[in-house]
Amino acid sequence: MNPHDEPARLDALHRLNLLDTPPSESFDRITRMASQIFDLPISAVSLTDSDRQWFKSRVGVEHRSIPRDKAPCAAVAESTEAIVVPDLLADPRYANSVLASQGARFYAGAPLTTREGFGLGALCVIGMEPRSATASELAALEDLAQMVMAQIELQHAFGRIDPISGLANRVQFFDDLEDLGRDDPGQLRQVVLVELAGHEQVNEGIRVLGPDYVDTMVQEAARTLRRLLGPGRPAYHVAATQFAFLAPLAAKQQEYMLQLVELLGKLRTDGTFRFVTNAKIGMAPFVSGKSAPADVLRTAYSAALDARFSQTDIGFYASQDDEAHRRRFLLLEDFGAALEDPEQLRLVYQPRVDLASRRCVGAEALLRWSHPVLGDVSPAEFIPIIEKTSLARAATDRVIEMGLRQLGAWRNQGLGLTLSINISATNLSEIDFAQRVKLSLMKHGVRPEMLELEVTESAVMEDTARALEQLATIDEAGIAIAIDDFGTGHSSLAYLQRLPAKIVKIDQSFIRDLMRGERELTLVRSMISLSHDLGCRVVAEGIEIAAAADMLTAMGCDEGQGYYFARPLEAADFAQWFAGDETLHAAA
Numbered sequence: 123m124n125p126h127d128e129p130a131r132l133d134a135l136h137r138l139n140l141l142d143t144p145p146s147e148s149f150d151r152i153t154r155m156a157s158q159i160f161d162l163p164i165s166a167v168s169l170t171d172s173d174r175q176w177f178k179s180r181v182g183v184e185h186r187s188i189p190r191d192k193a194p195c196a197a198v199a200e201s202t203e204a205i206v207v208p209d210l211l212a213d214p215r216y217a218n219s220v221l222a223s224q225g226a227r228f229y230a231g232a233p234l235t236t237r238e239g240f241g242l243g244a245l246c247v248i249g250m251e252p253r254s255a256t257a258s259e260l261a262a263l264e265d266l267a268q269m270v271m272a273q274i275e276l277q278h279a280f281g282r283i284d285p286i287s288g289l290a291n292r293v294q295f296f297d298d299l300e301d302l303g304r305d306d307p308g309q310l311r312q313v314v315l316v317e318l319a320g321h322e323q324v325n326e327g328i329r330v331l332g333p334d335y336v337d338t339m340v341q342e343a344a345r346t347l348r349r350l351l352g353p354g355r356p357a358y359h360v361a362a363t364q365f366a367f368l369a370p371l372a373a374k375q376q377e378y379m380l381q382l383v384e385l386l387g388k389l390r391t392d393g394t395f396r397f398v399t400n401a402k403i404g405m406a407p408f409v410s411g412k413s414a415p416a417d418v419l420r421t422a423y424s425a426a427l428d429a430r431f432s433q434t435d436i437g438f439y440a441s442q443d444d445e446a447h448r449r450r451f452l453l454l455e456d457f458g459a460a461l462e463d464p465e466q467l468r469l470v471y472q473p474r475v476d477l478a479s480r481r482c483v484g485a486e487a488l489l490r491w492s493h494p495v496l497g498d499v500s501p502a503e504f505i506p507i508i509e510k511t512s513l514a515r516a517a518t519d520r521v522i523e524m525g526l527r528q529l530g531a532w533r534n535q536g537l538g539l540t541l542s543i544n545i546s547a548t549n550l551s552e553i554d555f556a557q558r559v560k561l562s563l564m565k566h567g568v569r570p571e572m573l574e575l576e577v578t579e580s581a582v583m584e585d586t587a588r589a590l591e592q593l594a595t596i597d598e599a600g601i602a603i604a605i606d607d608f609g610t611g612h613s614s615l616a617y618l619q620r621l622p623a624k625i626v627k628i629d630q631s632f633i634r635d636l637m638r639g640e641r642e643l644t645l646v647r648s649m650i651s652l653s654h655d656l657g658c659r660v661v662a663e664g665i666e667i668a669a670a671a672d673m674l675t676a677m678g679c680d681e682g683q684g685y686y687f688a689r690p691l692e693a694a695d696f697a698q699w700f701a702g703d704e705t706l707h708a709a710a
Contacts, residue, residue, distance in 0.1 A: 131199070132172055134240040138274060140169060141176055148273050149179035152266050156247050157181045159262050160230070160255075164248035167234070167270055170199035175243070182248075192219035198231040199241035204260060206230045209252035227252045230260065232267035234274075237296065245270050284359040286337050287344035295358035295366055296415035303411030312369035312407055314382065315422035318343055318389070319363050319399040320430075327395065336363065339395055346392045350385060360419060364426075375405060375438060382436050402429035406439035454507050456493065461516050466492055469524050470690035473699065474542070474661060474683045477675040482700055484540035484574070486683065487525040488690050489517070514548035522559060526566040526573070528693055533568070537700060542574040542604060547581035551588055556595035563601075570600035574625060578606050582621065590620060597622035604661070609649060618656060626653040630664020630684070636673060647677050654678070 135141070149167050157165035164182035168175045175195050176187040190196045194216060198205050207213050207229040210222040221229065228251065231244035245267040255263075282294040290298075302309070318339055319327070327335040340363065347357040347365055357367045369378050382403050389401050404426030408418045421439045424447060429437030460466040471485040491499045508517055521543055529541045549555050563570055575596060582589045593603055604625035605618070609632055628649050635642045646662075653660045662674045665684030674682060688699055 131240045131242075134236055134238065135169060135171070135242050138242070140178055140242075140274065141171060143178070145179060146277075148277075149270065150181075152245070152269050152273070153179040153181050156245060156263060156266050159266075160247045160249070160259060162228070162247045162249040164226070166195075166246055166248075167243070168193075168195040168231075168246055169234075169243035170196050170241070188220045192216055193221070194219070194229045195231050195244040195246055198233050198244035198246070202233045202235045202239065202241040204230070204232045204264060205244075206255045206260070208254050212252070221248065225250055230255045230263060232260070232264040234267055234271055236271075237300075242274075287340050287359040287365075289344050289347075289357055289359040289365070291358065292360040292419070295360055295419070298356070298358075299410075299415040299418060307411030309371065309410040310407060311371065311410055312373055312375060312378070312405055313418050313422045314367055314369055315360070315404045315406075315419070315426045316343070316347070316365045316385070316389070317363060317402045317404070317423075317426045317429075318365075319401070323399050324363060327399075335395065339363065339393060339399065342393050343389055346388050347385075350388060364423070366419060366422060369405070375407070378405075379434070379436055383434060386435060401435065402426050403436045404429055404439070405436065450503075450507050453493075453499065453504050454511065454513070457491070457504060457508055457513055457517070460491060460493070461513070461520055466494065467520060467524075468492070468692075469521065469528065470692055471528075471541075471696045472683055472690040473688045473696070474540075474681050475687045477662075477671065477679055477682050482539070482687075483681065484542060485696065486542040486544075486576075487521060487528075489521055509546040509548060511548075514546050515552060518543075518545055518549050519558065519562075522562050526562055526568050529568050529572060530566040531693075532697065533572070535697065537697065539700075540572055540574055540602070542576055544576045544606065545581075547578075547584040547589070550577065550581060550592050551585050552592075553588075556592050556599065559596065559601065560599050563599075571602065574602040574604050576604045576606040576627065579608070579610075579618075593622055605658075607663075608653075623656075623658055625661060626656075626658045627661040627663055628679075633662050633664045633670060633674070633684070634666070636670050637667075643673070646674075650674075650677050650679050 153165045153167055157163070164180075166177045166181070166183055167179040168177055170190060170193075171187075173190050174187045175190055175193045177183060177185075180186075192215065194205055194207055194210075197215075207216060209227050210216045210219060210229060211227060216222055216229070226248045228249035229246060231246035233244055234242040236242065245263060247263065282291055283289070284291045302311075324336060327339075340359070343365065344357070344359065347367070351357055351367060355367060355370075357365050360366045382405070386401055386403060390399075393399065404422045404424065406418070406421035406425050408421070421444060424444050425437040425439040427437070428440070428443065429435050431437075468490050469487045470490055471487055473482045474484040474486060475481065476483045489501055489505070491501070491504055493499050508514055525541050525543050529539065532539055545555075552558075559573075559575070560570075563573065577589075577593070582593070597603055602624040603622055604627055605621065605623045606627050607629040608626045610629045626649075628646065632642070632646050632649070636646055650660050659680040660678075661681040661683065662670075662679050663683055665671050665674065665682045665686045667686055671682055671686055691699055
């Protein structure tokens with residue numbers, strides 16, 4: 123969270139519901155104290171809205187607000203630092219301000235800052251004569267500003283207790299962790315997070331039983347936790363169906379697990395909906411005063427997610443797993459920027475060779491990412507992350523755009539090639555996907571038969587009806603469809619009969635095993651025969667040695683690709699390779 127993010131700062135201010143509320147003696151008392159300490163006629167609790175400084179409390183001021191432009195309190199809110207202006211008229215930033223025009227000369231303001239670091243405004247004092255401020259005066263002003271923030275939080279204390287569970291909420295949990303870090307720093311502690319039900323279970327329960335389903339589940343769990351933890355061991359309601367608490371100071375992770383198993387048992391036996399939910403527990407260590415409260419909760423949640431794969435339904439935080447999760451998330455965030463940066467994403471092209479003639483007849487376009495900080499990121503790492511998100515649409519559009527532009531350039535150079543591009547299950551769920559492909563072909567003047575779209579069997583099965591509809595439209599446009607990674611999915615022959623596919627690509631795992639024995643040979647031979655019977659051309663992926671190429675040729679396999687012919691090549695290198703392909707494999 124960026125404390126200097128103005129929209130987020132305004133959102134933090136507006137969520138407090140302070141603007142345009144009646145005066146309050148609890149704030150006025152603090153404002154009067156500030157005026158008395160400085161012996162100045164004017165003091166105010168000034169909140170910085172988008173275009174005004176609104177006074178929640180004021181002494182010596184008649185109006186309720188002034189424009190934000192050139193207001194010193196706005197600078198305090200933006201910087202979250204105290205500001206002293208000895209003489210407004212002598213300071214070019216404020217000489218033409220509303221305050222200066224009304225005769226004010228001296229200003230001092232201390233920031234009103236939320237725990238997230240957002241500046242709400244300032245507690246300020248104003249004098250009609252130039253003067254300075256002593257260190258003790260500024261310290262007192264900052265203390266009073268903290269009192270204003272405490273009062274703001276007190277007025278919103280109802281927001282610290284969840285009305286359904288009756289337990290302290292996440293805001294209070296974070297505050298208590300900060301207090302622990304301040305009062306007892308350096309302690310190694312364990313945080314426990316209980317997740318009553320997964321999102322799917324919650325959604326299905328609400329669909330059938332209504333929102334009371336969640337309320338009842340939460341209330342029962344809260345009672346169980348209060349009873350088992352006992353006095354002095356608070357539990358916190360930190361999310362809709364999640365609770366957190368601290369393990370005893372001396373608790374050892376593995377030993378304490380036995381108590382957590384008992385806790386899970388109680389939650390399940392005491393609950394009305396024990397047969398339709400499956401609670402999980404995550405446990406994570408932290409050092410008081412060194413770990414940010416939000417990070418403490420995040421690591422516990424990560425452990426609770428890992429509990430899905432544990433026989434005990436209890437997960438323990440592992441830093442190495444966490445780093446992997448965080449890297450995936452950061453890559454997902456950064457990929458959005460990469461789509462707008464022409465320097466980060468590029469295509470390389472792996473040749474596809476007609477096995478009978480050993481001539482190049484096409485290429486597969488493969489996306490590469492050069493991250494500005496991490497360097498080259500493997501497609502095996504980033505593609506699975508993005509292909510199930512909203513970025514899949516933009517990523518495929520970018521690949522098609524780059525690929526067709528290059529294909530058009532090759533056509534102008536006399537290279538008669540077919541280009542193969544991979545698409546994801548997400549693309550097949552987009553109702554306008556086929557239309558976008560056709561428009562891109564027209565834009566680049568590429569004939570439909572020069573483009574081939576690769577889709578996996580599993581991608582088609584995610585939403586079969588919509589996928590078949592999109593594929594039928596693509597096929598009608600004259601664009602070839604290839605089944606990628608054939609043999610690794612879970613489809614049936616019935617699915618293959620329904621797909622309007624023209625090409626079948628046998629997965630490289632089968633090709634690499636080709637030399638192991640007769641069983642492997644028979645399997646690949648059967649795949650080739652079956653595909654031919656369905657009217658498809660067959661492409662073997664992952665050919666790395668001459669013997670495999672020769673065996674596949676003898677079996678009647680139509681095309682091949684792999685390191686034996688060429689690694690994926692940059693566009694310029696591909697054109698050079700293509701020009702010399704007559705002699706590259708003359709001995710094969």
